[in-house]
Amino acid sequence: MKKSSAFIMVVPGLVILAVCLFLPLLRVLIPSFHTGDYPFSAYVEFFRDEYYLKIFMRTVKVAFITTAVCMAAGVPTAYFISRCRKKWRGILLSVSIFPLMTNSVIRSFAWINILGSNGIINRFLLAAGFLEKPAKLLYTDFSIIIGSVYLFLPLMIVTVAGVMENIDNDMMEAALSLGADRFKAFMKVIFPMSLPGIIVGGILVFTGTLTAYTTPQLLGGNKHMVLATFIYQRAMSVGDWNGAAVISLIMIVSTLVVIKGLNALSARLDRRGGSHA
């Protein structure tokens, strides 16, 4: 293929990306370096402010716990799917994909109905006499975490199941015939072989939770903000455009650090040394 024709084919996309993403990013984010008394002072101030730091730490904590829970629940489930007969595999995979295609407002709304003060859990506990007054389950860090797990668990399952399906079943049989029990065979054979897929799933869940807006907005409310809801509040309610720019860059850098870090880990673990992003 001629260089000139390849050039013509990539240029339209690059121009749109430049005008609609890179240029706006630079124009909005660069001024945030120069505000305040010294360069980058807005960023130093951000991490010095107790309130801001608390939001940052909450975001990281929620993303970390969500990723851990999604791995713990998703990896065995993905393994279960990958070892099912073909017909069941299709059905279970469809059940996992369905939430992914369902709007995140709906998926958060479901948990409002379950966790709210008038919700299913509270009404059940009140009726059963376990509680005197409704417990506060909604608008807490807990509700953000459970909503995020609900949002991203299907993604983890689908990603890991895709990798596990390609692992030859004979590997497992060989380990069993050599005397390993099922759990040991899984931990020594299947788990290491699917680790790259688990890490990709982990990257998707972690960065997804780190930047999610809808679920923390609906299930966390204004008292339990995370970075994404904080940007919106800074910009639209307070009119602090510079503050919103600072949070934006912090989010982008955090995302990049997580992706690069976990990819490096994946490359080290995977003896073939490939990259899996």
Next chain:
Amino acid sequence: MRKNKMLTVFAVLVFMFLILPLVIITVTAFGEGSAITFPIESFSFRWFINVFKLKSFRVSFLTSLEIALLATVAALIAGIPAAYALARSGMKGKGILKSIFLSPTIVPGIVIGFVLYQFLVLTLRVPVFAGLLAGHFMVTLPYVIRVVGSSLDQFDFSVEEAAWSLGCTKTGAFFRVVLPNITSGISAAFMLAFINSFNNIPVSMFLSGPGVSTFPATLMNYIEYNYDPTVSAVSVLLMAITVLIMVIVDRTLGIAALAK
């Protein structure tokens, strides 16, 4: 193969966790009372009728369809040639170029919405609708690059070379040989990009104005001020559409096409 009982129980519990909340929504949508109750006391369709009565829902639904369709088509037009060039040419820095095309996935949606609103709408005075479209283009483009790219990776380019040697022009071979062979990849990219654009909220949050609001954003606003089964009814309708799409995709492309 013999299955471990504990694993089966575990998987059943996980699937119940995934399905039950959606079942609860579906049941509450058919309740009679204006409070959301589960289980429902009496059966009615009144909340479904209410959905169609609300003008903001109708208008924003059409806006979302329009935006998702325009953004996806634009992403296909710009993305397919780019994916082809990335797969086919021995360009230097191909890896970097690919990262550039996938870079919208690294920038959080809420940030894309924020900078587009600041720069395009406030500074350049571009209409909000155009800003919204630009944002959704960023959502859809990576899907096209990824899915079309992976189906090009599986395509045997010696077929294209055979067409050239038989006298077909390069452009002719692209349209008559390459494109027909990657149609399923293009359809999968279309479906994924369309669904994700339609469902997207963070990118759209900043980019709304008078008469311009996407359906999920309208729904979200509604929830913040009202708490009645109307939202359950909307959810049931959207889930029905999702099921329909999944059945169509399964019949044509195979459900695995959506797992990319």
